[in-house]
Amino acid sequence: MTPQDFYDMLRRTYATSVPHVGELGIELIRVDGRAVEARLPSKPEFLGDVEHQLIHTGVVTALIDSICGLALIAHIGKPTRIATLDLRVDYLRPSRPGKDLNCRAECYRLTEQIAFLRAEVWQNDPATPVASGMGAFMRTARPGEDGRLSGLI
Amino acid sequence: MTPTQKIPAAVSMEEARRLAREHKDPGALLALVPYAVFLGLRMDLRDLAAPVLHLPFKPSLIGNAALPAIHGGVVASFMESAALMHLLLMLDERRVPKSIDFSIDYLRSAQAEDSFAACAVERLGRRVAQVQIRCWQSDAARPVALGRAHFLLDADAPA
Secondary structure (H helix, E strand, C coil), X not given: CCHHHHHHHHXXXXXXXXXXXXXXXXXXXXXXXXXXXXXXXXXXXXXXXXXXXXXXXXXXXXXXXXXXXXXXXXXXXXXXXXXXXXXXXXXXXXXXXXXXXXXXXXXXXXCCCEEEEEEEEECCCCCCCCEEEEEEEEECCCCCCCCCCCCCC | CCCCCCCCCCCCHXXXXXXXXXXXXXXXXXXXCHHHHHHCCEEECCCCCCCEEEECCCHHHXXXXXXXXXXXHHHHHHHHHHHHHHHHHXXXXXXXXXXXXXXXXXXXXXXXXXXXXEEEEEXXXXXXXXXXXXXXXXXXXXXXXXXXXXXXXXXXXXX
């Protein structure tokens, strides 16, 4: 399997292997070893503040968590079991309904057992992100042992 | 793109809070936060001094069909929602507090079962509240995740 075959497989199986992703409606734009990009079209159910028309920050966090996990598996380049250790998200600007949430995540440091990911979320312009996230992940399969493709937690 | 509608809140925040506190009916308070309703959040108000947020399990919350485990992002957004609902109930804010940041440590994978969260406001200033969030499933002594969040309060509101 070439790296491109693996990215294509991740892209095809993502929505069906992760039920919550299907329910949210996350769509993958780009999947490769450098980054994953996705968009999440707005839904009325995503509101956190009806009066002020703001999207709930939990939606943004779920998007970041999910795309970071996928970016890590794509970066490793083969089926791997992973677990999120921690995640921190800064909400830089309000997210407004009626516009997509766009997310880009990348792994910027990978060791035998631990990976460090960062992600940004924007609506109109990548230069004005609505949120910025950082997370640490663990490879749960032992070093040298291939996990099955089941790690998209 | 899905068209968004302005969904009018059925009752005011003050009335929703009164229903929750006096009648232990959290429905109107939850309705102020549509995403909490989307997740299926419930509030256990038997002890008003220590409300427990409850996320009943449903298959759409699964993030890993092979284990199966609840999606880590669901656990995080449940805990953020729990902190927000806790503040709406406990404080007398006139608008929904704004999230500044959120941090979560995942201690165990969340099983395909009901989840619970309890919150504590560890610092309440005029403008900012700091909330600690603890999430567990069948065994309260073995938390699934620990979280913390800062919220911006409406400093202009009368106390």
